[in-house]
Amino acid sequence: MTILHSSLGPNPRLVRMFMVEKGLEEGKDFTRVHYDIITGQNRQDAGYMAKNPQGTTPTLELDDGTCLTESWPICEFIEELHPAHNMFGETPLERAEVRKWVRLFDQEVVVPMTMGFRAGAGRPMFEPRMSVVSVEAGAELTAMADAKWRMFDEILGGSNHIALGRFTFADLIIFAFANFGFTVGWKIPEGANNLVRFVDTHNQRPCAAIWQQAE
Numbered sequence: 109m110t111i112l113h114s115s116l117g118p119n120p121r122l123v124r125m126f127m128v129e130k131g132l133e134e135g136k137d138f139t140r141v142h143y144d145i146i147t148g149q150n151r152q153d154a155g156y157m158a159k160n161p162q163g164t165t166p167t168l169e170l171d172d173g174t175c176l177t178e179s180w181p182i183c184e185f186i187e188e189l190h191p192a193h194n195m196f197g198e199t200p201l202e203r204a205e206v207r208k209w210v211r212l213f214d215q216e217v218v219v220p221m222t223m224g225f226r227a228g229a230g231r232p233m234f235e236p237r238m239s240v241v242s243v244e245a246g247a248e249l250t251a252m253a254d255a256k257w258r259m260f261d262e263i264l265g266g267s268n269h270i271a272l273g274r275f276t277f278a279d280l281i282i283f284a285f286a287n288f289g290f291t292v293g294w295k296i297p298e299g300a301n302n303l304v305r306f307v308d309t310h311n312q313r314p315c316a317a318i319w320q321q322a323e
């Protein structure tokens with residue numbers, strides 16, 4: 109059976125949320141192996157490092173032992189195997205639209221937000237295992253990410269969908285990283301009320317329950 113190598117944190121949870129959206133069930137369609145990333149278990153396990161030389165989670169291990177890494181491409185792979193309840197677009201144009209927003213969000217929010225977290229509250233955990241920018245640079249990155257969160261708030265306007273007028277992977281990644289933020293003390297920037305409504309609305313989705321679960 110397919111194995112999802114997983115842990116705390118937004119990236120494995122993004123994949124797990126995607127699987128819920130796809131109707132895939134743990135224990136039936138895939139098994140999950142959990143790593144304690146707080147203690148660095150993922151990076152101390154030579155077997156895991158062979159599966160994913162980056163040492164990060166998630167990794168999707170297929171029946172033949174092939175290991176796929178990086179959350180977004182893992183989700184696209186799953187979408188191709190399970191096209192029902194389309195999340196990436198039905199046509200080339202739709203897919204380009206969804207990927208455009210995912211790429212923008214990934215670069216403009218995910219990268220500075222996570223780098224900012226690693227340099228600030230996450231420093232004790234991350235500093236021993238990877239390069240981390242200074243506390244000051246981390247605060248600047250967090251502010252840059254927040255400016256882009258505001259941009260996404262404006263783009264959303266009165267809609268709860270960033271693309272295609274329906275729930276897509278672009279919404280899922282935004283929703284997942286807002287939830288990640290909440291777990292580490294981040295708050296939606298003041299006045300970004302479209303984002304507040306977006307999160308409240310999508311909190312009703314079954315996939316949101318992943319954020320309430322202990323690992």
Ligand SMILES: N[C@@H](CCC(=O)N[C@@H](CS)C(=O)NCC(=O)O)C(=O)O
Pocket residue numbers: 115116117118119120145148150151163164165166177178179180237
């Ligand atoms: N770009 C990767 C990021 C993976 C990543 O940073 N995963 C985090 C968990 S959210 C992790 O493994 N952190 C612990 C570590 O790096 O040791 C992806 O999209 O999957």
